[in-house]
């Protein structure tokens with residue numbers, strides 16, 4: 001394996017060691033592996049994809065609000081490891097373009113970006129996606145569910161980042177929307193299966209909530 005990728009794996013392992021908000025090292029590792037799996041179907045720059053996948057959450061606004069704008073953690077790592085300026089630019093652009101921002105979400109401008117975005121989103125849905133959502137909810141002191149609290153389906157970037165609601169609402173505000181936002185064919189197929197699993201989970205959740213046996 002390339003030395004810089006190995007260094008990036010070690011860097012994120014340490015960086016996320018104390019994260020219990022759904023952004024742990026295993027999330028980053030899954031995104032990295034999934035991105036490379038999707039990438040194997042295309043003629044793309046795997047080095048750029050690997051770096052972008054591994055560094056995609058180190059300046060996430062939920063984890064590092066101070067460096068979210070300038071991506072200082074990702075840039076700092078790459079400079080220290082002598083990654084060339086052109087590649088640093090490409091990686092930072094991808095990291096900037098992948099995140100979900102309500103109706104301000106964008107489609108990445110490069111195929112490398114589209115692949116990293118798909119890999120990140122696939123990890124937000126299905127069984128692991130459900131587990132991550134409740135982990136995030138708990139670590140942010142959110143209620144699981146409140147029938148009086150209606151999901152807000154039409155938020156811009158600022159509203160999406162600032163509003164506080166239940167974890168079940170997060171399914172309607174983001175998770176159930178992701179299947180139709182995948183960029184690559186492989187991801188669309190995986191997403192469909194994971195989407196259906198989330199729907200069954202929700203049906204079962206409401207049935208139990210309503211006291212069904």
Ligand code: ADP
Nearest residue numbers: 022120121124129132133134136137166167170
């Ligand atoms: P990602 O790392 O996949 O880009 P985010 O940074 O948006 O995702 O969030 C990390 C995890 O926390 C995801 O699994 C996401 O679904 C979950 N999450 C984010 N916001 C909420 C929320 N308001 N309620 C419950 N879970 C959330």
Ligand code: NI
Nearest residue numbers: 027056057120
């Ligand atoms: Ni992520």
